[in-house]
Structures are given as C-alpha cells and as structure tokens.
Amino acid sequence: MKPLNNTILALAVLIVASLSACVSGPVPLAPSLGPALSLDQTIYPERFRTIHRCTLSIKGRTMVFNGYLKVDRALNTIKCVAQTDMGATLFKYAYRAGDLTISYASPGFKPEWIEQFALRDATLVCLARSSATLSRGTVQERILNNARLTRYLVRRGDTEIYTATFTYSKAVGPGIPDTITIIDKSLDYRLEIRVMDFKCIPENDS
Amino acid sequence: MTMTINMNRPTGCLSTALILLLGMLFSIPVSAQPVPSAAREDVGLSMAKLSQAEVASLLSKIEVTFLTTTSLGTAFEQEKKISFFDDTIRSTGALFFQSPDKVRMDTFTPFKTSAVANGPSAIQYEFVNGGWRSLDTATNGMLHAVMKNIISWLQGKFNDASLYQVTGARKDHGTWLTLTPKKSEYQKHIKYFELGINKAVNGLDSILIMLPDGDYTRYKFYNDRINVPLSPDLFDAKAPAPAALPPWLDPAQ
Numbered sequence: 001m002k003p004l005n006n007t008i009l010a011l012a013v014l015i016v017a018s019l020s021a022c023v024s025g026p027v028p029l030a031p032s033l034g035p036a037l038s039l040d041q042t043i044y045p046e047r048f049r050t051i052h053r054c055t056l057s058i059k060g061r062t063m064v065f066n067g068y069l070k071v072d073r074a075l076n077t078i079k080c081v082a083q084t085d086m087g088a089t090l091f092k093y094a095y096r097a098g099d100l101t102i103s104y105a106s107p108g109f110k111p112e113w114i115e116q117f118a119l120r121d122a123t124l125v126c127l128a129r130s131s132a133t134l135s136r137g138t139v140q141e142r143i144l145n146n147a148r149l150t151r152y153l154v155r156r157g158d159t160e161i162y163t164a165t166f167t168y169s170k171a172v173g174p175g176i177p178d179t180i181t182i183i184d185k186s187l188d189y190r191l192e193i194r195v196m197d198f199k200c201i202p203e204n205d206s
Numbered sequence: 207m208t209m210t211i212n213m214n215r216p217t218g219c220l221s222t223a224l225i226l227l228l229g230m231l232f233s234i235p236v237s238a239q240p241v242p243s244a245a246r247e248d249v250g251l252s253m254a255k256l257s258q259a260e261v262a263s264l265l266s267k268i269e270v271t272f273l274t275t276t277s278l279g280t281a282f283e284q285e286k287k288i289s290f291f292d293d294t295i296r297s298t299g300a301l302f303f304q305s306p307d308k309v310r311m312d313t314f315t316p317f318k319t320s321a322v323a324n325g326p327s328a329i330q331y332e333f334v335n336g337g338w339r340s341l342d343t344a345t346n347g348m349l350h351a352v353m354k355n356i357i358s359w360l361q362g363k364f365n366d367a368s369l370y371q372v373t374g375a376r377k378d379h380g381t382w383l384t385l386t387p388k389k390s391e392y393q394k395h396i397k398y399f400e401l402g403i404n405k406a407v408n409g410l411d412s413i414l415i416m417l418p419d420g421d422y423t424r425y426k427f428y429n430d431r432i433n434v435p436l437s438p439d440l441f442d443a444k445a446p447a448p449a450a451l452p453p454w455l456d457p458a459q
Contacts, residue, residue, distance in 0.1 A: 064332060
C-alpha cells in the first residue's frame with residue numbers, strides 16, 4: 001500500500017464528510033406515543049446481528065447514519081450503536097425486556113429521543129414488539145402478504161399516524177426484509193432502513 | 207435493571223460536537239508525555255516511544271508537506287470494531303481534495319454514498335434503488351466553519367495547543383502519533399486518534415479513531431495520487447448526482 005502524503009488533510013476530509021451527513025443541530029421534536037404491539041409475526045430468527053443503513057428525515061432535515069444491532073428475540077434484548085460514516089458514535093444503548101440503558105448519547109441526541117424514536121423503531125423492526133404504548137383512540141393493524149409482514153400501521157380514525165412498510169428481496173435472505181420504511185406523520189418523521197448485512201447467531205454464541 | 211436515561215443531560219448540537227472534534231484535530235501541541243499504555247494495548251501494538259524532540263521533529267516534517275499539496279485522491283479501507291460484534295466490519299471508499307476548499311468522500315461498499323464540500327456548500331448523495339438521491343444538508347451552516355478550519359490547518363496554523371496530548375512511537379514499519387484529548391469533556395467522546403506515519407516519515411498509512419468504550423474505526427489509505435489534476439465537476443455540490451470518479455479510483459473501472 002502506498003501511503004497518503006497528508007495526515008492533516010485526510011483527517012479533515014473525514015470530519016467534513018461526517019459533517020455533511022449530519023443535520024446542523026438538534027431537531028425540535030414533540031413527545032409522541034408510539035404503538036404498542038403484540039405481534040406474533042416472526043420475520044427474523046431468534047438471534048442475529050445486522051447492519052442498517054439509515055436515512056432519517058425530520059421536519060425536512062435529513063441525516064444518514066449506520067446502525068449496528070445485535071438481537072436476541074428470545075431474551076427480548078437489543079444492543080445497538082449508531083455511528084456516522086466517519087466512525088463517530090451518535091448513540092449506544094442496550095435494551096432488555098423493557099429496560100433501557102443508554103451508555104452513550106452524542107451532544108446532538110437527547111436520551112429521550114433515543115427511547116421515543118430509536119428504540120421504538122428498533123423494537124418494532126427487530127423484536128416485532130414495541131417498547132412504546134398506544135395512545136388513546138388509536139388502533140393498530142398488520143397487513144400480511146404470503147404470510148410475511150408487509151405493513152404495520154397505527155390509525156386514529158381514518159388517519160394513519162404511524163406506518164412501517166417492509167419490502168423483501170432475495171438480497172438479504174429468505175424472509176428477511178431488505179428495506180423498512182417508517183413514517184410518523186405526527187412528527188414529519190421518516191426513517192428508511194436498508195439492511196446492509198444480516199447474520200444469524202448460533203445460540204451458544206449469543 | 208432500571209432505565210438509565212438522564213433527562214437533565216445537557217443538550218447541544220451534533221455538528222457542534224463534530225466541530226469541536228475538528229478543532230481537536232487541527233491542534234497538535236507537543237508534549238513529553240509517555241505513550242499511553244492503554245492505547246498500545248487497545249490495538250495490540252508494542253512500540254518504542256519517541257522523545258519530545260523526535261515528536262516535534264516529526265510534526266515539523268509533516269507540516270512542511272501541507273503547503274505542497276494542492277490536490278490529492280486516495281482509496282481507503284475502513285475497519286470497524288463494535289464491542290458486541292464478533293467480526294470486523296469493513297467498507298471501502300475514496301477521498302479527494304482540491305485546494306483551497308474542496309473535499310469529497312465516497313463510500314463504495316457495502317453501500318454507496320458521496321459527501322461533497324465545496325466552499326460554503328455541502329451535499330450528501332446516497333445511492334438508492336439504482337439511482338443517486340441528494341439529501342438536503344445545504345443548510346448546514348457549520349460546514350463553512352469547518353472549511354475555514356481546514357484551510358487554516360493547510361496553512362500550518364496550529365494556534366491552539368490546549369486540546370491534545372501528542373505522543374509518538376516507532377515500530378519497524380512506521381511511526382505512530384497518538385493524539386489524546388486533554389479535556390475530560392472531549393474524552394467522553396474520543397479516547398484518542400492514532401496516525402500511522404510511513405517509514406519515510408513523508409506520509410500517512412492509517413488513521414485510528416478510538417472511542418472511550420473500546421469501539422474503534424480505522425482507515426487504511428492506499429493508491430494515493432498527489433497534485434494530480436482533478437475535474438472541477440468532482441466537487442460540484444449543486445449537481446443532482448455526484449460526478450464520475452477518476453478512473454484510477456473508480457471501482458467500476
């Protein structure tokens with residue numbers, strides 16, 4: 001390998017690239033109750049680790065980051081770290097059967113946002129059960145296609161306030177969604193997750 | 207186990223934090239502190255530390271190269287270690303720079319993305335469903351400040367010696383500089399940066415970003431070209447899609 005001839009420049013470029021991928025400040029978010037699930041639909045194996053490429057838009061502002069998750073559905077656990085392309089951590093948490101421990105949150109991420117949004121969506125996607133609770137007057141629905149979950153939604157009357165759409169291909173694995181799009185209309189919140197890598201974990205390795 | 211969310215945690219700005227990191231990167235004070243033993247253990251290296259004078263000399267040599275570089279392109283491989291993953295996560299990409307204020311970073315695998323900064327403008331492109339999509343980051347006012355910092359650094363202006371403890375060490379195939387944040391508020395975010403300098407002390411082999419919890423990201427650079435002509439289109443931050451890469455760094459070629 002031939003070396004790069006400018007240490008400082010390389011560092012600077014990495015930082016700039018990371019900056020350009022981020023919103024410029026904390027996005028004001030109103031508290032919102034997410035859906036409560038009791039889904040029995042199984043779309044994942046019991047234990048796995050996965051890498052998500054996430055594009056998050058809130059109130060017209062967009063950022064991209066990478067999510068690294070290790071999941072044990074039997075134990076109802078998620079370990080998650082979100083990082084920028086450069087390698088800076090945005091947040092890191094461990095969730096176990098209703099308890100959330102946030103080990104790191106960057107200055108741009110309020111811990112309550114991690115609970116209300118990141119954990120809410122991760123539990124829906126990875127555990128098929130949500131950490132959040134339904135607000136009064138809302139109902140949840142699941143839409144299956146060929147025995148696969150393709151859409152989950154929460155409605156208030158005729159208005160869909162929260163939806164998660166699962167699309168499948170053979171790229172990731174049989175029965176594994178390769179794209180999940182989550183929309184929370186109450187917040188102009190849209191999270192697109194592309195599954196970049198997915199590996200089952202043997203029971204004795206979890 | 208109880209929920210450990212601290213609702214009273216001070217809030218700030220993500221970009222501000224990164225700006226602070228940038229400021230840390232741009233400030234390289236020299237000290238006579240020993241090489242952190244934990245640092246060496248983290249990456250499995252055992253090296254002889256450099257004296258204060260040797261570190262100062264090394265930094266001087268590096269600084270000389272700053273003003274001679276007007277453009278560059280280099281490929282990189284990124285390695286990432288996450289504490290709860292058994293395997294190392296790898297990605298590939300390329301970096302470009304054109305003096306005085308244009309930079310671009312592309313990731314090729316496992317996803318395709320391109321971030322371009324050109325003067326006060328910046329844009330992020332993401333390749334989705336067979337096409338490029340531009341993301342709205344044009345309002346990122348912090349980027350302009352970053353560019354000013356980059357220019358300042360390229361001009362060799364290291365006017366803040368309060369942020370880093372810099373140490374050096376040598377091994378057979380190269381030299382390492384370790385930049386450890388001095389302030390506890392920064393230490394919460396970054397444990398240290400490690401710069402791998404080549405044996406001839408005229409270039410960089412790698413950058414290691416070590417986080418406080420032991421997770422790290424390492425960049426290894428290769429196939430670089432210095433002061434070669436680069437198309438202005440490469441840094442167009444207003445185009446609907448990123449311009450094609452030079453053939454020598456385009457993985458599709």
